[in-house]
Amino acid sequence: MLWVMVFIGLAFAGLLVIAACAVKVFAAVRGLGRELRHTRERLEPKRSALSVAAQRLERARE
Helix, strand or coil: CCHHHHHHHHHHHHHHHHHHHHHHHHHHHHHHHHHHHHHHHHHHHHHHHHHHHHHHHHHHHC
């Protein structure tokens, strides 16, 4: 009976470790999402300006 209790305790401890890692991964994914959104917001005006410049060049070549 003691071995069963030890096994259950070890399994529970293992689940706690996995849960802690899952929380860290979840937080990191949220942080990465925020960083990607921030980067998109910073790059959008430059992308638009580049698109306009490319269209001008294309029209100039015609």
